[in-house]
Amino acid sequence: MAKKIILPLTDEASKDIKAGDDVLLTGIIYVARDAAHKRMIEALDQGKPLPFDIKGQTIYFMGPSPARPGQVIGSAGPTTSGRMDSYSPRLIVEGLKGMIGKGMRSVAVKEAMKQYKAVYFGAIGGTGALISKRIKKSEVIAYEELGTEAVRRLEVEDFPVTVINDIYGGDLYEEGKAKYRIG
Amino acid sequence: MLNAIKRARETEESSIGREVLDRILENADISAREKIPLCQDTGTAVVFLELGQDACIVGGDLGSAINEGVRQGYTEGYLRKSMVSQPCTARINTKDNTPAIIYTDIVPGDKLKIIALPKGGGAENMARLAMLSPAQGRQGVTDFVVNTVDRAGSNPCPPVIVGVGIGGTAEKTFMLAKRALLRKVGEPNPEAEVAELEREILKRVNNLGIGPMGYGGRATALAVHIEVFPTHTTSLPVAVNLQCWCARHKEATI
Incomplete structure (x- = not known):
């Protein structure tokens, strides 16, 4: 049975979830990929504000396909998170509490998550049609010129994810593989 | 493709893995009904x-x-x-x-x-080439392919199709690996010796434990497709090109 979490992700809610748990997220998430991350880090380096207040927030690594008329958003599944590994620890220090993507994270990201109590959620790659139905509102809030890579603010309802890395150092990819590995 | 996923769903040992495969099938329904791409990465x-x-x-x-x-x-x-x-x-x-x-x-x-x-980029980024020594032979090829899938883990969106090229030159073997992805999922290579190697590698890949989306389980790959070509007497090139479960290709003849 999936646990329901209302965003923003609180430390209390994070304490309650472990690697492998199914979770349904409801509330606001922000969307950013490689190009937007690069710009956000540049903004921090220059002492400029980020396009949104990152404290306590959750970022979804995603670049949607175009919406057809009448659709909130096009296909909206996760992209490979590893490409954000060089940027994520800095954002975690700035207060980022949740990340949604797919694929393994680096040791540095996992250490930062443990130290600052942040959680990494996995969404199922390739299920962009299903996920799009859980997005109720989508708005580009920064870097519009990046097109599909612009920063978006999404309102989501029962957005389906699985906890990959919890605040205790648990890692579903390692634990799952170890459990089913033969030889 | 969807039939291959349904078959994998029937034999998947891991409950979280079965759940992933169910969501993949549900996504395919929504995609077809509402004309939303299966995956936002349309490649x-x-x-x-x-x-x-x-x-x-x-x-x-x-x-x-x-x-x-x-x-x-x-x-x-x-x-x-x-x-x-x-x-x-x-x-x-x-x-x-x-x-x-x-x-x-x-x-x-x-x-x-x-x-x-x-x-799609996620699976393509996990491609690898090795110029093996002929002495490494069949075992070397098998180990390289299995290791490539193992280190890719969740990134290429398993269950994947493993496209393998063996022989030729560096670029030729990669073309073979990519071409192998066009074959109907699970259709064996017509050469018995190659088909045997496909079965052997598939077995080893599905013993890795990666499972659907890397959450742990049996269905790491739906199929291994190998294409071979003669090669230089000093060479044993092998290339791996992975295809996520969201395998889309169409053909037309005019």
Whole structure:
């Protein structure tokens, strides 16, 4: 049975979830990929504000396909998170509490998550049609010129994810593989 | 493809793995019903042309026509435009998903066969090439392929199709690996010896434990497709090109 979490992700809610748990997220998430991350880090380096207040927030690594008329958003599944590994620890220090993507994270990201109590959620790659139905509102809030890579603010309802890395150092990819590995 | 996923769902030991496969099937329903792409990454447009040597292309440039098709398809079909120019510097989106990657073979006959393979980035990024020593032989090839899938883990969106090229030269073996992805899922290589190697590697890959989406389980790969070609006496090239479960390709003959 999936646990329901209302965003923003609180430390209390994070304490309650472990690697492998199914979770349904409801509330606001922000969307950013490689190009937007690069710009956000540049903004921090220059002492400029980020396009949104990152404290306590959750970022979804995603670049949607175009919406057809009448659709909130096009296909909206996760992209490979590893490409954000060089940027994520800095954002975690700035207060980022949740990340949604797919694929393994680096040791540095996992250490930062443990130290600052942040959680990494996995969404199922390739299920962009299903996920799009859980997005109720989508708005580009920064870097519009990046097109599909612009920063978006999404309102989501029962957005389906699985906890990959919890605040205790648990890692579903390692634990799952170890459990089913033969030889 | 969906039938292969349904078969994997029946034999998957892990409950979380079965759940992932159920969601993949549910996503396919929604995608078909509401005309939303299965995956937002609608890929690099890889196009294989098999041009009959007796066919004559008139009225313009074939390459431009393919690119115009890609432009129209990606724009009018609400597909994501993912191509960027100046790859290691500015990375500027070309806004219409061109240029396509076009490969042309001249074949007997007077027809033109066009095969479109939109290739997602997540799986493509896990591709690997090894120029093995002939002494490493069958075992070396097997170990390299299994290790490639193992280190890719969740990134290429398992369950994957493992495309393998063996032989030729460095670029030829990669072409074989990519071509192998066009085969119907799970259809064995017609050569018994190669088909045996496919079965053996598939077994080892599905013992890795990675499972659907890397959450742990049996279904790490739906199939291993191997294509072989003679090679130089000093060489044993092997290439791996992975395809996520969201395998889409279409062909037309004119």
